[in-house]
Amino acid sequence: MIQAAVLHQPQTPLEVMGFEKPPLEPDCIEVRILASGVCHSDWHVVKGEWTQIETPLILGHEGAGVIEKVGDEISDVGPGDRVILSWKPHCGYCEMCQRGHPAVCSSEYDDSLEPVFPGSDRTMSQMSGIGTFATGTTVHRTQIVPIEKDTPMGPAALIGCGVMTGVGAVINTAAVEPGSSVAVFGCGGVGLNCIQGARLSNASPIIAVDLLDNKLDMAREFGATHVVNAGQEDPVERIRAITGGAGAHYAFEAIGLTAEPFIQALECTRARGVTVYVGHAPVDTELKLDARMWIQEKTVIGSLYGSARTQVDFPRMVSLYKSGHLMLDELVTREYELGGVNDAFAALERGEVARSVLMME
Numbered sequence: 001m002i003q004a005a006v007l008h009q010p011q012t013p014l015e016v017m018g019f020e021k022p023p024l025e026p027d028c029i030e031v032r033i034l035a036s037g038v039c040h041s042d043w044h045v046v047k048g049e050w051t052q053i054e055t056p057l058i059l060g061h062e063g064a065g066v067i068e069k070v071g072d073e074i075s076d077v078g079p080g081d082r083v084i085l086s087w088k089p090h091c092g093y094c095e096m097c098q099r100g101h102p103a104v105c106s107s108e109y110d111d112s113l114e115p116v117f118p119g120s121d122r123t124m125s126q127m128s129g130i131g132t133f134a135t136g137t138t139v140h141r142t143q144i145v146p147i148e149k150d151t152p153m154g155p156a157a158l159i160g161c162g163v164m165t166g167v168g169a170v171i172n173t174a175a176v177e178p179g180s181s182v183a184v185f186g187c188g189g190v191g192l193n194c195i196q197g198a199r200l201s202n203a204s205p206i207i208a209v210d211l212l213d214n215k216l217d218m219a220r221e222f223g224a225t226h227v228v229n230a231g232q233e234d235p236v237e238r239i240r241a242i243t244g245g246a247g248a249h250y251a252f253e254a255i256g257l258t259a260e261p262f263i264q265a266l267e268c269t270r271a272r273g274v275t276v277y278v279g280h281a282p283v284d285t286e287l288k289l290d291a292r293m294w295i296q297e298k299t300v301i302g303s304l305y306g307s308a309r310t311q312v313d314f315p316r317m318v319s320l321y322k323s324g325h326l327m328l329d330e331l332v333t334r335e336y337e338l339g340g341v342n343d344a345f346a347a348l349e350r351g352e353v354a355r356s357v358l359m360m361e
Contacts, residue, residue, distance in 0.1 A: 002115060004058045004134035005341045006124065010048030013342045014059065014133070019115035019124060027141050030069040031083060035153040036132035037062035038336075038344040038356040039161050040188055040256075041280070045127070046345060049257075049282050057125040058115070059341075060358075061087040062161035063132030064153045067144070074141055082151060083144040084160045086310045087128035090142050102142075103305040132157075133341055135360050145314040151321075154335065154357045155328030158189070159317045161305075162355060163328065166193025168306015168313060169252060169278045170201055178202035180249040183239050183268055184224075185261045187215035189331065189355045190278060191254035192222045196327060199223030200320070203250075207242055209235045209264075212351045222327060230264075239268040246270040255279045259287050271296040278303045331355045 002021060005014040024030060042059045044050045063085045070078055077083070090102035097105050114123035115131075115138075130137050147156060166189070170176050182198040184191050187210040198206045199222070207226045208219035216227040228238045240247050247270035253262045256279025266275045266289065275298065289300075306313070320326035333353035336344045337360075344356040 001118070002134050002136040003338060004115065004124070004131060005060070005338060006056055007046055007059050008056045010046060010055065014046075016339055016341075018118060020118055021136065022114060022116055022123070022138050024069060024071050024138065026071040026073040028071045028138055029067055029074065029077070029141060029144055030136065030138050031065045031085065031144065032068050032136050033063050033065040033132055033134055033360050035064050035157040035360065036060045036358045037158045037160070037162060037189070038341070038348060038358065040190070040348065041161070042127060042133075043345055043348055052283050053127070054125065057127055058131030058134055059127045060131055060133030061128035062157055063130065063137075064147075064156040064160065068136070071141075077144065077146055081146050082149050082153070082156075083146050084156055084314050085130050085132060085137070085139060086143045086145060086308075086314075087130055087161060088305050088308070088310070089129060089140050092142065100309060101307065102310070103308050133338065133358060135338065145310050147315065147318050151318055154332050154359065155321060156318065157357060158328055158331055158355055159314055162189035163193050163317055163326070163331070164306045164308045164310075164313060165278065165303075166190040166254065166306065167197035167200065167317065167326070168308050169276055169303040170194055170197025170250075172307035172313070173301055173303040174250050174252075174274055174276050176201040176203050176250050179204060181205055181207070181243045183207040183209065183248040183251040183265065184219075185209045185235070185251070185253045185265050186255035186279065187212075187219045188254065191252070192218060192331065192354055194252045194254050194278065195219055195222045195224050200325060205242055207239055207248065209239075215351060218354055221330065236264050236268045243270070248273060250274050250276065252276045253279050256281045259285055262287055266290070266293060266298065266300065269298055272298065274299045274301060276301050276303050332357050335359050
């Protein structure tokens with residue numbers, strides 16, 4: 001039996017319920033979840049902003065834990081191994097996987113298993129196939145990445161989404177060069193990690209944009225050299241001023257609520273610069289592009305999951321953390337038990353946290 005936080009319908013509190021584990025398939029793995037980050041993507045679902053995701057479902061897609069049981073086909077990992085969960089399964093055989101881009105696996109491979117309501121055969125859907133707001137989950141073998149046993153679970157969980165998405169957008173998707181100017185719109189969990197990625201890439205200046213002063217203070221802590229409160233001044237004009245009138249070499253949109261921040265990111269990008277769309281706006285959001293961007297030879301790139309190669313990049317993030325280069329402890333603003341998930345969402349909505357973490361044990 002596992003306990004899991006269920007969203008029955010948008011705009012309602014989550015309820016912690018009990019479920020039976022699903023039968024273990026030969027290529028799947030049972031994981032006891034020890035920690036789960038509370039990501040803004042889950043909040044989009046709670047608010048009803050991502051209408052493509054149906055309810056009811058178990059939320060959570062950013063987690064870490066320990067393997068309890070493996071399927072008959074699996075021999076490279078076993079019970080007791082600590083792992084980070086990946087919300088993006090991949091087939092390993094399609095063109096994108098073969099070219100080293102599993103984050104955009106073209107087969108849309110998803111062999112995830114769903115927990116069962118006690119006393120019935122009815123299953124419950126899980127966010128991104130892993131449902132980490134729970135004490136346990138069963139996932140496909142491509143959705144776990146082993147890590148060292150001494151890695152703290154709270155920080156490790158954040159690598160599973162926010163850290164990989166933000167840092168990866170900078171170092172993988174955009175491949176920011178040392179000395180380049182970087183602007184980041186949005187200083188939530190993903191935006192702060194874009195800033196970290198820029199710092200790790202030796203970018204300068206690193207300009208953070210947000211509406212909340214406390215988020216801008218966090219941005220400075222994570223590596224921003226300049227901050228702009230978009231509610232008090234025009235971020236495009238300010239970024240141009242900081243960069244000598246030219247604009248940023250790279251601009252990252254890490255909000256995803258409306259089209260406006262993306263347009264601002266594009267406008268502040270210099271000629272032949274790169275605008276990276278990291279935030280995921282609602283599916284019906286329309287983006288209108290100024291035709292002048294093509295004359296200036298600007299490039300727009302989408303970034304999914306930081307273009308992650310999880311088996312390579314997750315251990316890399318752990319190594320950067322242990323060597324003191326990647327700030328993960330500082331991301332964990334608050335910890336809650338599973339039953340405090342609604343309080344964690346309330347703190348997120350108020351803009352009080354970089355990341356809250358649900359600790360299951």
